[in-house]
Amino acid sequence: MLPILGLYSHTRTVLSFQKRANMVDALAPQPKLLATKPRRLSAAEQVLLDYMTQIAPLSDAEINTIFELINIRSHPRGKVLLREGQALNICYFVLQGCVRQYYLVDGVEKTTSFFTEGQPVSISGFPFENKPSKSFLVCNEDCILIEGRPEDERNFFEQLPRMETLNRMGVEKELQKSQEVLAEYIISSPEERYLNLMKTRPDLLDRVPQYQLASYLGVTPESLSRIRRRIMMK
């Protein structure tokens, strides 16, 4: 399954798009021509476009087809997307909001990831594995997410074969980032991890509750307060 896209959505949408175009105005440009007219994107949609064009430029026609194929859905803050023990059968990409991954260890939440705008929710246990998840996924804020199911993947790549290359490159980038986060975690003290977050993801420090941030950095909330005080005094 595709962590980068989470996009492998329904042909249904394309068909209804074409049907609609034909029904509303038979004299309108053919769907194919119509598809080359650039589509107006919402701020949330723009997040995906920015993510993808970082990898390679896209034609207007490709952009339109992508947005016809994907499924975008809103979820309220607090919505649990995945529970421990459930198989993950949807993958997500964050257009707006923050999705948090945590493990329940002896009844205590241990936060291991925050996924924010422009990030695929890449966690272990993608659908093609069909394994019970060891962790939870929850919307830490109101979220707008792209949702993708594995059965839609083939259809997406059939319609947009070039996306397979882009997707591969996107996943490779995510793998590199993941390896770098792991390496930085291993080589750093909690204070260094905090300083690193200030550089790489400053938004997290404000938008995430302190006890979650502490857990993510591997310290108690009290230690995190001390770290923050030390840093502010420097």
Add this chain to the structure above:
Amino acid sequence: MLPILGLYSHTRTVLSFQKRANMVDALAPQPKLLATKPRRLSAAEQVLLDYMTQIAPLSDAEINTIFELINIRSHPRGKVLLREGQALNICYFVLQGCVRQYYLVDGVEKTTSFFTEGQPVSISGFPFENKPSKSFLVCNEDCILIEGRPEDERNFFEQLPRMETLNRMGVEKELQKSQEVLAEYIISSPEERYLNLMKTRPDLLDRVPQYQLASYLGVTPESLSRIRRRIMMK
């Protein structure tokens, strides 16, 4: 660049293979037919085949073409494959041996990964980024590695388009593993990390020097000794 394969090697090899076949025996089956005859694999080559067929079955012809396209090279123990500051312009896949990634922090080596048989050496800074590496890669043992350069990638996928899908799926699996290692690292104590390694990568405990293992687990060598003693006494 492709962490899974590190395979995107030289057309040169294919050409010379075909030339050789024609020169040695003009009556031999045509290269295309020849390619459908299963090739005998060395133990090292079998490691790659096992890795790939975990993702999807391969035809004999595909297997032969893969092994004609890839570059396999041996390196002695101690060989530095990448230094801090250098751009990584080759990617590797381990057929035999152990490649270690480490950072130099205040003059001290901090080990962040061990890549062994059947693992792509997936670290941050793949060639298409062309960024100076923050870490080192060194052969911890005598190694047999597949080496791939980015310029060979396109050629590989042109010759074996289906491999792009397999490769994407392989990279996704690696991403999941990487995220899981990160999550386990965050939620575990050093002792739990050691117990986890005993389960998931028991070979490492014997083949890796204790000071490197300690560094990888985020403890001093003395703490690692204490952890081992505690575990043995249980």
